[in-house]
Amino acid sequence: MKKYIMSGFFFTACILAIVLMFTLPGQGEENKVVKPSMPEVVLDASAAEILVKASCISCHGDQLQGGVGPNLQAIGSTMSPEEIYTLVSKGKGIMPGFKDTLAEEEIANVAQWLAQKK
Ligand code: HEC
Structure with a gap:
């Protein structure tokens, strides 16, 4: 019972x-x-550079001059950090989203770093 x-x-x-x-x-x-909201992070440029070298330059070029993906050398003049954060999290077209492979803070840091490129 x-x-x-x-x-x-x-x-x-x-x-x-x-x-x-x-x-x-x-x-x-x-x-x-x-709408992924970007976590607040203090920019760490060297960490961003290391991450971009590891994850992004295969498509965007070692000087971010472009390749499979578009040139990102002046991306900050067309996109805000939040827009870059959203795009990198979710991916776009053939670019993969990174929300499963990178921490939110890492993506936010890279987004801020790229947004300074004007
Ligand atoms: C597999 C190749 C590939 C990788 C890896 C990649 N990207 Fe991309 N990325 C692309 C492509 C292709 C586009 C264009 C997408 C479209 O507009 O359809 C793009 C677009 C972008 C854009 C928007 C550019 C614009 O002018 O609209 C940003 C910002 C960006 N990528 C950042 C990154 C960052 C940061 C990383 C590393 C974390 C990364 N990408 C890794 C291929 C890639």
């Missing part, structure tokens, strides 16, 4: 977990995808 009560509890807990999974974090996730 006790066994049935226990499995009843277990079943209820599972249902509850599934319901929570689809309600609480689900909505948060959706908001994030629509």
Whole structure:
């Protein structure tokens, strides 16, 4: 008898977990995808340069002069840090999004660094 009560509890807990999974974090996730908000970071130019060398120059060129991807040498005159952050997080066209491979703070740092290139 006790066994049935226990499995009843277990079943209820599972249902509850599934319901929570689809309600609480689900909505948060959706908001994030629509408009990722850039975390505040203090610009660390050398960290940004290292990251760009590792992740971006294969497409944007070692001097950011362009290649597979467009020239980024004056990207700061056309895009704000927030716009760059959103684009790098989500990706665009054949450019991959980096939100799964880089920390939000790393992307924000690179976005600020690029936005200074005018
Ligand atoms: C696989 C190649 C590839 C990699 C790696 C890549 N990009 Fe891109 N990037 C592109 C392409 C292609 C575009 C143009 C996308 C479009 O407009 O359709 C682009 C566009 C951009 C733009 C917008 C430029 C503009 O003038 O509109 C920015 C900013 C940018 N990339 C930054 C980065 C940063 C920062 C990294 C590294 C974290 C990076 N990219 C890595 C290929 C890449």
